[in-house]
Every structure is written in structure tokens, then in C-alpha cells.
Amino acid sequence: xxxxxxxxxxxxxxxxxxxxxxxxxxxxxxxxxxxxxxxxxxxxxxxxxxxxxxxxxxxxxxxxxxxxxxxxxxxxxxxxxxxxxxxxxxxxxxxxxxxxxxxxxxxxxxxxxxxxxxxxxxxxxxxxxxxxxxxxxxxxxxxxxxxxxx
Amino acid sequence: xxxxxxxxxxxxxxxxxxxxxxxxxxxxxxxxxxxxxxxxxxxxxxxxxxxxxxxxxxxxxxxxxxxxxxxxxxxxxxxxxxxxxxxxxxxxxxxxxxxxxxxxxxxxxxxxxxxxxxxxxxxxxxxxxxxxxxxxxxxxxxxxxxxxxxxxxxxxxxxxxxxxxxxxxxxxxxxxxxxxxxxxxxxxxxxxxxxxxxxxxxxxxxxxxxxxxxxxxxxxxxxxxxxxxxxxxxxxxxxxxxxxxxxxxxxxxxxxxxxxxxxx
Numbered sequence: 001x002x003x004x005x006x007x008x009x010x011x012x013x014x015x016x017x018x019x020x021x022x023x024x025x026x027x028x029x030x031x032x033x034x035x036x037x038x039x040x041x042x043x044x045x046x047x048x049x050x051x052x053x054x055x056x057x058x059x060x061x062x063x064x065x066x067x068x069x070x071x072x073x074x075x076x077x078x079x080x081x082x083x084x085x086x087x088x089x090x091x092x093x094x095x096x097x098x099x100x101x102x103x104x105x106x107x108x109x110x111x112x113x114x115x116x117x118x119x120x121x122x123x124x125x126x127x128x129x130x131x132x133x134x135x136x137x138x139x140x141x142x143x144x145x146x147x148x149x150x
Numbered sequence: 151x152x153x154x155x156x157x158x159x160x161x162x163x164x165x166x167x168x169x170x171x172x173x174x175x176x177x178x179x180x181x182x183x184x185x186x187x188x189x190x191x192x193x194x195x196x197x198x199x200x201x202x203x204x205x206x207x208x209x210x211x212x213x214x215x216x217x218x219x220x221x222x223x224x225x226x227x228x229x230x231x232x233x234x235x236x237x238x239x240x241x242x243x244x245x246x247x248x249x250x251x252x253x254x255x256x257x258x259x260x261x262x263x264x265x266x267x268x269x270x271x272x273x274x275x276x277x278x279x280x281x282x283x284x285x286x287x288x289x290x291x292x293x294x295x296x297x298x299x300x301x302x303x304x305x306x307x308x309x310x311x312x313x314x315x316x317x318x319x320x321x322x323x324x325x326x327x328x329x330x331x332x333x334x335x336x337x338x339x340x341x342x343x344x345x346x347x348x349x350x351x352x353x354x355x356x357x358x359x360x361x362x363x364x365x366x367x368x369x370x371x372x373x374x375x376x377x378x379x380x381x382x383x384x385x386x387x388x389x390x391x392x393x394x395x396x397x398x399x400x401x402x403x404x405x406x407x408x409x410x411x412x413x414x
Binding site (some may be wrong): 019024057059060062108111112127 | 157252
């Protein structure tokens, strides 16, 4: 089935099988390997992307369902070498260790701050609930997000 | 993960969707996909055709009638229910939806998908049973409406036949509701849940203790625990909780939900 998906502003047209998950389309078909596959069961959030303005886990969306849609991935955040304030805050607060969960964390936090630039502590925690990190204990991730909240 | 090969169709009307479902015994409706796509990964379901309902505007939206009745399209997401001014007419709806999984799942998962999946650990089946929701099912022969108490037939089974669709969820006016659950971690997999609604008598539906929500009616929260004991539940055992512990939680949570419903 032919699909056209706009990813980070570029339109990609591909012929995909209906059974292909969006995460595999991103990683295998258009070579955007920033989004990770952690659990493949919808729990870990490492594959989180923004689909038509809405945060989703791309292992629970079929590529054909994204036909005609706009997808934002972690590769679309920085402008060249210029990190977003949130990405810089992750560095400054040591909010990543192994980095595996980071693409999903960044997309979840980006989505939160777009809809709610001044989240409460509780709202930050709730927004990151769908993203699992095995290294940091979450505290520095929380601090990084909080530091860029207005 | 690579799913088993499957065909995909995206109908543009309910009639077309019903035709798609009737055309193949292995066809299955795809709502938000937050359950179905995962069970397809595990091969617990292997549909031949996915009928994607996301293009059907008739299945979306929330309307509030002048008498306080809510009419909800089954393709409404949990997030939409939480954010809807209309849905605040029955505050328990947004409250329970906010306890489902996480942001990503709430953004994509739908009320209709939750009900039609009828996983015994889902929150919405007992909630619908407690608050007296009515479910409209549409097939080639027309529409029928069944009360939530008759909608859930067994684990993963509902009154919606293979060639039918859930097309409307109708929720009567009311504010005196409660909900309590014990889950694995905050908002995780449910071990036992209970929903309650005060409307003359107290109607309580307990989930995760049987194949379908168990309904009990009592006069006051003080008699809830005795009524749950009298129901002689035999909940399933699993790695998360023994049958005995689930039966205990059923009493505790039913009472908590009941006390919230009566405003205690």
C-alpha cells in the first residue's frame, strides 16, 4: 500500500505492508533511527513520536494509519547543531545516562511544554508516566523539564 | 515486531465498514489500536483484515442533551473525554480516563475500543455497568440498544457481533459516582477495580474478579462489604495476586467507591 508521510517536514512516499508498525517505517524505511524500540509492547515509550500534534507510541500505530499525517521525531527537534532549550537542559542536568529512553523522553516533554508551558511538578510527572528509564531514577529528567518550564 | 500479514481497509462510512466486516470472517474493527495492535504482536489475535474506523466522523464527538444525557461516539479518545466540557456533566468519566495507562495511550485509545475489547482488567466496563450506560450496536439489519449490564458477555467478548459495530454510548445524567482500583504501579495493570453510582440505591460494579463486571446493589456503603462477601466471588489467581487477595480487595474497593459515590 502506498503511503505519504511527512516526517520532520519532509514528505516520504513509500510502498509499505499493512502489518508494518510506524516505528519500523521510521527506522527501517526512511532511516530515522533516533526513535528507539525498547519493549515493543507499548510500555516503555522509547518509540514516542508526535503524530499530527499528538504524542503517541509508534509501536502501537501502523505505518498505513499515518498516511497523510505529519510525524515529528527526535531528529526534528534540533536546528542543525543548535539544540532546543529542552535538549540543552537534558545535558545540563545530566538527565541521560545510557540515552536509550532519551528520544522518547524528549518527545513526551516537548509535547507537554507545547500544550502547557508552565506545568506543575505533578503535571510533569504525569506527562512522563509513559516513558521508562532504567538508569537515572527519573529525578534529573524531571529537573531538566522543570528548568525549561516557565 | 513483525505482525502476521494482514489487509487494511479504511472505510468512509459506517455502512461501508459493516460491508467490510461482513466480507471476511477474519475481519476485525480497529479503533485506537492500543490493545489490538499489541495482542496482534503476541499473536493472541490474528485478524485477516483490519477495518480502521478512524475515518468515521459519525463515531466521534460528545453531545450533552438538555436533560444531562451524554451521547458519546465510541471513537472518542480518553484524552478527549478528559478535556471535554460536555463530559464534565458526568465527572467520573474524565476522572477514570485519567487513570488509564499513560499520556500516549490516552491520546490514542478510545472508549469504544476499551469496551469492545472487554479485557477484564479494563476500567471502563465496570464503570459503564455502574452508571447505567446504554450501548447502541449497529449491524446490517439496523440498530439495537443494550444496557451495559447485558453488553459484556465474557473475557474479550461483548454483545457486538463479528459483523456489527458499537456506534453510540449513552450515559444518563448523574453526579454521585465513585471509582477505586488497586493497580501495578500508578495507573498500571489493574488487579481489582470497582465503580459505584448512587441513584436511589447504590449500584456497584466490580472488575477483574470474574469474566464480566460483577454487579451488586445495596442501600448504603455500610452494607457493601457484606454484600460483596455474599456474592461469593471466586476471582482468578495470577502472578500479581492470589484469588483470596483479589476477593479481599473487591470488598475494600467496592466500599471505597461506594463512599466516594455518596460523598463521604
